[in-house]
Each structure stands twice: as structure tokens, then as C-alpha cells.
Amino acid sequence: MANLPMRRIAEHSFWRLIWVMLALGLVAEVVSCSVSRQDLPSWTDWTLGMCVWVGALALCALLLKLVSNWSDLLRVIAAMWRPLVLVIAAAYLLFSNDQGRELGVSLMEEHSGWRLFFLFLALIYWATNNWHTARLGLRAAVNRQELPAPSGNEKWLFWPPRLLGVCAHLFAAVNLSLAAQNQPAFASSGLLWLVAWTAPLIIIIATGLAWHFDRLVVSQRTSRERTTLTWVAGAIVALLLLAGIPGSIVGIAFFVGSLPPGFSWGTFSISASAVVFLIGVSWLRRRPLVAGSTEAERAADDKRENLEIFVFTAGLILIAFVFACATWINAVAVGRSLGSMVVAYFALGAILALVNAGEFALAWMTEKGLFGHRARPRVVGAFAVIFMIGLGVINAWLHPFHRVRLCDGGDCVPPLLAADYSTLKSPDERPTVKAAARVWYEQAKAAYGKAHGDGPVPMLIVATAGGGIRAAYWTAEALEKLAGDFTTEDGFKDEGGVRPYLFAISGVSGGSVGAVAFEAALAERDELQCHAGDPKCPLATTFLTADFLAPALANMVFVDAPSSFLPDFGQVDRGTALERSFEDASDGRLARPFLSLFPFKKDPAVEGKAPWRPILLLNATHEETGKRIITGHVLIERNVFIDSLDTLHVLTKDVRASTAAHNSARFTYISPAGNLGDHQGSVIDGGYFENYGALSALELARAARSELGEEKPGIKLVFLMISSDPGLEQANELVRIKEAKDHGPCLVSVAEREGAPSGAAGASQKPDKSPNYLSLNEEEVQNALLNEFLAPFQGIKNVREAHGNRAAAEIAVQICTEYPSMSTPAPAPNTALPSSVASQSLQKQGDILDKAKNESVDQSPYVEARDKLPYFAHLAMCTKGDPPPVQAPLGWVLSTPTQAAFQDLLCQCGNGTELEQLEIALGKTNKSLQACSSNARKRS
Secondary structure, three states, X not given: OOOHHHHHHHHHHHHHHHHHHHHHHHHHHHHHHHOOHHHOOHHHHHHHHHXXXXXXXXXXXXXXXXXXXXXXXXXXXXXXXXXXXXXXXXHHHHHHOHXXXXXXXXXXXXXXHHHHHHHHXXXXXXXXXXXXXXXXXXXXXXXXXXXXXOOOOOHHHHOHHHHHHHHHHHHHHHHHHHHHOOOHHHHOOHHHHHHHHHHHHHHHHHHHHHHHHHHHHHOOOOOOOOOHHHHXXXXXXXXXXXXXXXXXXXXXXXXXXXXXXXXXXXXXXXHHHHHHHHHHHHHHOOOOOOOOOOHHHHHHHHHHHHHHHHHHHHHHHHHHHHHHHHHHHOHHHHHHHHOHHHHHHHHHHHHHHHHHHHHHHHHHHHHOOOOOOOOOHHHHHHHHHHHHHHHHHHHHHHOOOOEOOOOOOOOOOOOOOOOOEEOOOOHHHOOOHHHHHHHHHHHHHHHHHHHOOOOOEEEEEEEEOOOHHHHHHHHHHHHHHHHHHHHOOOOOHHHOOOHHHEEEEEEEOHHHHHHHXXXXXXXXXXXXXXXXXXXXXXXXXXXXXOOOHHHHHHHHHHHHHHHOOOOOOOOOOHHHHHHHHHHHHOOXXXXXXHHHHOOEEOOOOOOOOOOOOOEEEEEEEEOOOOOEEEEEOOOOOOOOOOOEEEHHHHHOOOOEHHHHHHHHOXXXXXXOOEEOOOOOOEEEOHHHOOOOOHHHHHHHHHHHHHHHOOOOOOEEEEEEEEOOOHHHHOOOOOOOEEOOOOOOOOEEHHHOEOOOOOOOHHHHOOOOOOOOOOOOOHHHOOOHXXXXXXXXXXXXXHHHHHHHHHHHHHHHHHHHHHOOOOOOOOOOOOOOOOOOOOOOOHHHHHHHHHHHOOOEOOOOOEOOOOOOOOEEEEEOOXXXXXXXXXXXXXXXXXXXXXXXXXXXXOOOOOHHHHHHHHHHHOOOOOOOXXXXXXXXXXXX
């Protein structure tokens, strides 16, 4: 006891020292961040680093002390670990994932009362599962004597499960607010963006009011007497809950007229669901036992508690079972009816329902002695987990799942074509690239001669990058815009517009989906003899407006997961569900055979207007070899597409158009790897190999150019690159061709100097001797600790973008190699470019790249297209602009406002100029920038 004062003094001194260490670390961190480390001596840098480490050590010690004072709360949290883990995972998926944020946008413009009602129910379902699972964890901890038996006054025991439950509503509200604050109505109106956070604020207020209402009116956990003042206060709280919250939502909607309609209704649906859940739970849990209860009362309460647990456990799993049955029957209908947000919230609740039901069943069987009288639930549970893992492994070996669908009849039937065209019935009947190029040239030469008169025939090849639904929609939007601009051009409109010159489209992932949608739209126009936009012939973008995420997500949770342990009942996997949602959204147009989209003219000499449709090259990745595996309308021969596999040759049969697109767009986890059958391996997303489709486009152009090199008139290559990564707006990554200041061959932007050349090099074209380095974006550098775990995944993810960008740059270099200087005589009409201009020598490519270092990428102008010369255009996304350009998410669902914003994107990010010059290179005279200026005036 004599040493007690000394111990207290030592303890106080220790914690004072810890606070000093924390302050020292904070000061060192501020100094380190404000001063460049390159300007500091090495010993100073080391000292600052040590001080920061000392501060971090002190912070950990203080947090440990803080946590140690909350032992009861920590034991409660530990007992509720299952719903807590699920809540944390849901927070990541909804807030850090851009697809999760887009779900909030779709809710904000939601006008369907039924979907809002189902959202109301889905939130209650997830919240109830969170609350029920937390209750079970607390009850088990009390039975194991890890927590004291409740006496009725423990706030920490009764309300944490409810708070975990209402997290479902809070997350939905935050999800809605994150989406709302980026909408023009909020972002451009000063402090109006604060209104976007109405929903989570209302949820927090409703939770506080529900707690007061429970304490004042509902709860019977304590023997405290209720006075008149208590009842008056309870009535006021009830009035605020039932009238104040709806009134505030109506008031905000009335005074802020620019709010999207769905924002107010979504806020009301979420908040009403939270109030119903909290009041309902308070009513159910109003009568727990209080201290001093008799043994008979405790026995009766235990019986009631067990019955309640059984009812909740059985009822929640029964609801999940009914939902699963509906998904097994028709996942597309479930997804279309409910939407991805409802499906996602319901799935989160169903996961807990399944865990609780399994645990309840094991506990019941253990209690009945089915596993022996010495068996314990935890031990039985561990063996059950091992058993399920073993069953899943054996089941996967017995019948491999996720088989690629083949075109084996049914709805996969080709349409009837004119006699002069053949429907390719087997993969081996496809033409070679050279044969297809010959057929293309004959019809393109005839069309160009009538439309333009003279000059080399433009061969347009499109390479479109991956990026989920945003890439698909952006590809379809750009291609429809290009096609539409030529339908009104004199000379071209009578000869098929731009279609005769569109030789091929090489797509990856979402870009492949957009390309197939565009091809299907062209086929519909040919077969029904209608125009784009007619009721019978909608635009390709209309095929991509559905919610494709909901069917895949529902199928993944309620079909694929249980199918890992079940025999083959003929159930469809989530990949098939996604393909069927493509087919449903296109009104069956994508259910047709893939090869039927490409009618091949038997005899090039046959007269008549050829309904030429571009060759599709849909690039995927072969999982076991890492090679490209391409689904194409031409033979994928190894002398053309080097080191590449032919999907249709491996499968030996044709596939549906939806399957061909999906094989290229097997989005990670949302879609499974496709089993090619017969021990041929699996197909995964094309972005793993190269995310731009540029390499296949370049190889295709090389083979076609070789076949048509001696033709009169010749051909000129025109490439269109469509990318969907907004991060490429950085000048050192976005591939475009630029005009050299001496008007010589064009330059490639990614080879130009990032800053202004030293001295007057840029103006005089004198060589700049300073190094031309590529800079790094420091914001993309990972934290050292996180990098231990993220490095492999980040590397795989980012290298595919780098490979694609590199391939796109190779195409741009090829075009600039064929671009003559102003001193070179222009080619004569009806002749190809001189061989000296068309040279692909390494020396000329090296000279072009070397010359680029004397230009500034920020200052060099775009290349002005000429109708007799090749061209490279790049339609890209970006993050900056006025108004801000659309920031569409990855994934498989786009909201209506996001879809509408893609039209503006055609005039943003430099795309207006790129599109205008591309059309000039194809022979068009009316400029597209005039349309962009008109749209800008309308917006202003």
C-alpha cells in the first residue's frame, strides 16, 4: 500500500509522456508533408521519420487504453461478429465501389411504386437478419458465461443489435446521398448539396427518436413508474416520428423544386422502413425479465424466447427459400422486377438467414444426440464446414459448372437471307481475313466511287476498350453517332452511309457488348428495311438500358452458391442469367447465332447493294495459357492473329450473340470463368490480356492491307479508338495524334514531352537534349503496408490497361508512319499512297517517335484530316470539364441520367474535334463541331 502513490505518479508520468510522443509525431508528420524530402539532409529525413514512428506508437497505446476501459462493450461487439462483418463488407461494396454508388442514382430517379415498396421490405428483411443474428450471438455469449445475465437495465445489451439492424437503412440513405451530391441539381447550386444528405440525417434522427419512444412508452424492462410527463413526452416523440419526419421530407421537396422526384420518394421509403423496423423490434422486445423473477417466470420466459428464436429463424430462411425458388425459375424476371438495389439488400440479409438456419439445425441435431451424446455444437459446426468444403470440391470435379452455351437449336435460329448471301453454319465455313477483305473492298470501292468520286477507299477499323456497361453504352453511342452523321450527308446517304467503309470492330469486355449490340441493330435494320430509331428498329443503346446486374447477382447468391453442393438439375448459372438478360433487353435480337450477324456475299462480282456489316473480333483470355481467345466472323488463323486461339474452333459450334459478347466480358466475380468443355480450359475476361482490342485490330489491318495493297484505287487506314477509362485524360497517357510544327508527319501524344521543351526547341525544331521522361501519378502509389496485400491484384489490374494503351499507341505510330510531310506530293486520284509514304520501316517509325520529344503534349495541336490520307481518332472519357463529364461506373447497370449524359460526352474531352476530323478523313464535309456548339448553346 505504501507504494501506491508512487505507482500512481509513475502511471500519470507515463501517459503524459505518451501524449508528448503523440504531439511530437504529429508535428513531424506536418513538417514532413509540407517540405519536400529531396530538400532535406538525410539525417533530418531520418529524424522526422523516427518522430513520426514514435507518434504512431503513442497513438496505438492511447487507443489500447481507451478500448480497455470499454470491456463490456467489446465483449458485446465480439458476440455480434457475424452481422458486424457483413455490415463492414456491405459498407465497402456500397461506398467504395462505384457500381454501388450508381445503385443510389438509379433509386433517385426511380418512379416505380412497386420497386420502392420492395426496397422498403428488403431493408426490413436485412435489418431483421442483422438484429436477429446479433441477438443469437449475445444469447450464446450469455449461455457461455462470457457476458453476465441481463437484469433489464443494460443499454449496451439491448440496443447494439438494433443499431446493427438500422445500419441497413443508414447505408441505403448514405448510398442515395453519395449519388445525389454528384447530380447537377445539387453540385451546381452552392449549399444545396447539403440537402443531398437529408436521408442519412433523417435516419439518425429517427433512430434517436425511436430510442426515446422505447424508453418512455414501450419498454417494460425496468420497474420505473411512468408519470403524466412521461406520457406527454412519449406522445411528442411519436408525433415527431409519424408526422415530423414525413413532413420534413415533403417540405424539402416543396421548397427545393429542382430535386429529382425519386430522391424524395427514396428518402421517404428508406426512413419509413427504418421507423417500422425500430418500433416493431421495440414492441417485440418490450417485456424481457427483470431482476427478482421467480423460477416459473424464468422458465416461461425461456420457452417464449426459444419459440421466438425458432419463428424468426424459420421465417427468415423461408423467405430466402421462396426468393431462391423464384430465381431458379427465372432470374431475369426477378432482376427486371426488383432491380439490383433490392436484390443486393435482400441477398445480404439472406446470407445471415442461411447461417442462422444452419446453426439452429446443427444445435437441434446435437441436442437430440444425432452426433453422439458427447458432441458439442462448435465441434459439430467445424466438421460441418469441412464436410461442405469437401462436398463442394468433389461436386466441382463430378460436373464442371459454368459451361459455355452452344448454339444448339431452340431460339438460336438464323434468319432467312437473300440468295446472294450465305449464313455461315459452322465455324470452318467462315472466310479468311483476306477473303473477307476482298469482298469488303468490292462493295466499298463501288460505294465510295458514287459518294465521293476519287481517292483511296477508307478502311475504317474500330478498337473499343473494356469497362463494363459504361464501355458498352459508350461504344454503342459513338458508333450510332458516327452512323447517324453519314445518313444525312449528300452522296453517302444513298450508298449506305458509313457502313460500307466500316471493315471491322475489335472489342474487349464491355466494348464487345456494345459492338454486338450495334451489329444486332444493323441486322434488324437490314432485315426489316427500317431506319435507326424507328419503333421496329431501335438504336443499339436501347439494348443496353436494362439492369443487367440484378439477374446475375440474384443468380450468384441463390443459384450458383447452393449449386456448388448440389447435383446437376439443369439449373442455369449467373453467366447464363446475364446472357439471357442481354437477350431480354434486346427483345431476343441477341439470342440469334453469332455468325448470322455477318452475312457473307458468296460472289464479290454479284451486282447489287451489299448489306455489309463489320467483322466482329471479340477478344477474351484463355485462363490456362494466358493467350488471346477470339470469337470472330473470320477464321482466327495463327499467321494473322499471332499466338491466338479461335473460340469457335475450340467449341466446334456457333454460339449465341449474347454468349459471344459475354465470353469477352466475363466481369470478375459477377461472371464466372466459362468452361469450354472437352478439357479445353476456360475463357475469362479479355481485359486480362489487353483491354483495348488494339492488337487484334492492328493484326487485322496488316493482313487486309497485304491482300489489297496492289488495288487501284488503293485503301487508306482509318482507325477509331474508343476507350472508357476517365483516368486517361492525363496528357502522358491519352493516345492521340498531333500536328508537328513543321507540318511533317504527325506525332504520337504519348511520345511527346510532358512539359514545354527546353529553350526554343519546340519552335525551331532543333533537337532537345534534355531527357524526355514519363512521369508518375503519386496519388496512385499504394501505402507500403497495404501494398503487401494489394500488389499482385493492383499489378494484374493495371497492367492490362497499360498493355492496351501501348497497343493503341502502336496503331497511332503506324498511322503517322504513313502520314506524309507537306513537301511530299499529294497522291494522285484513284491511287494508293506511294510506297515511300506507306513504308512501315523501323527507321521511319523511330524518326517519328524521336521527333515527338521536341513537342509539348499540352501545346501541340490536333492533326487536320485530309480525305486522301490515313487517320487515327480517339474518343475518350475524362474527369474534368464544364459541365463536368459523366462519370459512369463499372458494372452492369446504368441509371437513366447517366445514359443521357453520354450524348454530351461526344462533345467533351476533346471528342468533338476527334469525331469531326475522323469524319473528314472518311470523306464527310459537314462538320460535327457545329452540332456540339449547338448542344452547348441549348444547355446554356
